[in-house]
Amino acid sequence: MNSMVKGEIITIGNELVSGRTRDINSSYIAGRLTAIGVQVIKITSVGDEYEMVSEAIKKAINRADFIIVTGGLGSTKDDITNEIVAKALNRPLKLNETAMEHIKQKVKEMGIEMNSSLEKMAWMPEGARMLDLKGNACGYSIKDKNVLLYFLPGVPDQMRYLLDKFVIPDILKYTKKLPVIKRRILKLYGINESLIAEALKDIKERKEVSLGFYPVFPEYHIVISAKGEDETKLLSYIDEIEAQIKRRLSNYIFGKDEERMEEVVGRLLTDRSLTLSVAESCTGGLISHRITNVSGSSVYFMGGTVVYSNEAKVRILGVKEETLKSFGAVSAETAKEMAEGVRRCIPSDIGIAVTGIAGPTGGTKEKPVGTVFIGLSAKDKTVTKRYRFFGEREHIKLNSSMMALDWIRRYINGDPFLPGI
């Protein structure tokens, strides 16, 4: 374990250091490398500029086993990675015949003309080995002083494709022994940081296991990581810790690892053969959007309504004008009629309704911005509760949609809803 395999990530692009574009590649690469046991020791972003790129690469070669570089491989005049790498590694630029053939073929398929900008992409530092000969993405690797360098495009889809399909298997092949790393994420909703910290304080950790948590608005994620040699042992350590955490926080844990709340809800609905319809006001379609992001949701999702205007609430859902007048559109009474109304209008087992004030305007003293009513109607009952959320308009929408989904989850599981105000 003492001979840790080290990786570095270098992302190149003026748009990154000027803040115009957020670098989404490096965290993706870091996650993939960590998952196979490579320790990422540094992530560097530099502009399309000789000095800084060159230094970053040279420094990395002296301490890392694997270096992944993204960006600057395209056909525009800003794309100068090949030239910089050639100089930094003291390897002349050479026309890579394989790459040239590949480009010519692509150009033919796309029905465009070959030109010097496109040809430029085939001039690579000597010793470059093309990663993929079939797809659209152009990437290559170079071995230098026992360090493997991978050069990938900056376009996220192309980068991910090459990384997952070629780079990760390549690293696994070249590396004799990587530590086994196992990780489990527990996802929580409706709890605050200090309650989690309190609950985790006296969890018994082993030296192989580390424990942490962080906010992913509006959720909290607890991460249990274990590093060692024996996969079965590590998994049993993780199970042990997970069980301890669940004894303390089970009321807030809605999911695990990659599973999102909308997927949890979709799984529960599918398992119980239940159907759902949705009535949204302040969330404005976000609940339906999240539910339909899940492939196969058409089995349980019957449909939704975004009844933004009072007229739509009355005409589509049959909310009573009287109710709107006496209690207002943002009220428990309206939430109840919306939830019941949507089950009439789009027949389903569960009708969920949200009405509230997303802000920044529209708040009053009695009902300030962030006031949200959730209603759930099913065969056996209709329930409503009042909540208060904080932050920007989009935060309030997101938190409200999360609470609505959590209600469906809790209703199906027979758990009590989170307390309202």
Place this chain on the structure above:
Amino acid sequence: MNSMVKGEIITIGNELVSGRTRDINSSYIAGRLTAIGVQVIKITSVGDEYEMVSEAIKKAINRADFIIVTGGLGSTKDDITNEIVAKALNRPLKLNETAMEHIKQKVKEMGIEMNSSLEKMAWMPEGARMLDLKGNACGYSIKDKNVLLYFLPGVPDQMRYLLDKFVIPDILKYTKKLPVIKRRILKLYGINESLIAEALKDIKERKEVSLGFYPVFPEYHIVISAKGEDETKLLSYIDEIEAQIKRRLSNYIFGKDEERMEEVVGRLLTDRSLTLSVAESCTGGLISHRITNVSGSSVYFMGGTVVYSNEAKVRILGVKEETLKSFGAVSAETAKEMAEGVRRCIPSDIGIAVTGIAGPTGGTKEKPVGTVFIGLSAKDKTVTKRYRFFGEREHIKLNSSMMALDWIRRYINGDPFLPGI
């Protein structure tokens, strides 16, 4: 202009290099520094680990004028930034009385007990100057060898607060002369990379102006940047270039700078006092969600329906069973009846409808995954067109929602819709 003011950004945290958390701080900081004329030359992320943090700081001091460091200032045992900085800069850790007072007061307000972990936060490298004495966020600055270093918390909200309120004004105060930087972003939809490259090829640039473009799926953004001393001149240069670009690409440009497509549509609807209702199938609520992300959208957005099931299409929008049977739910005929139906069911000036196959399942030979029909109904006419989008389910949803919003924009402007297939 040759004495460029240089900045570096260092973000610290094991969660960053392991890929567990995406670093959203560095692009924010980079954008802010760039906007005031500081050239960001490097962004580095390293773990909570002495060697790497120390090296990053020492290197940066040798070439940057301002260094912004985030993370590792909290009270947990992983938070070791203060210790590392003290060693790296050869300054002993000292109890900062101002910070200590501040922490004590906060602890009192929150009704919790003072403890050694909290006290740890007040032990700072000698010479540290607290940035803010009022808020919850703890950050400080140190002047070392004519370089100003700022240490900020990793929590994005706290970091942004301190950066905008204290660090940026501080940098502006210490810097005698920053170049003026002006930037304009033109946003395009429905065009491909090579067409943009072709159009920009013979644009006349001045030495003060640089021009670039990049994809922000499903949009392309063209960025015109100008750097110099005279703001008025720079703006006129940018106007000049913008006019040249518009002559070539006006058909695809929908917005400028920070304005999003849903805001452009909202502005047009407001200006013309028009109202909108939405009928969504494959986009699943995303169009309504985007429209209602805009504050004030309740003025023009009457409501939406997510008619996922055939039953919902028939019951809510009055789509004919016959139409569904003869042409299918994904057809021009259904899109037409959805668009007309939603204007009956939620009265409005413009009804927009989308029906398609978001995938990954549900495609056929005649109607493969990504086949999408858009329909628009208004007083004067109903129009439909067929499109084909590619990628993952969420890409197809996003692209379809974009096309629908673009239709509303083009309809109001009297421009032709993008050609279908």
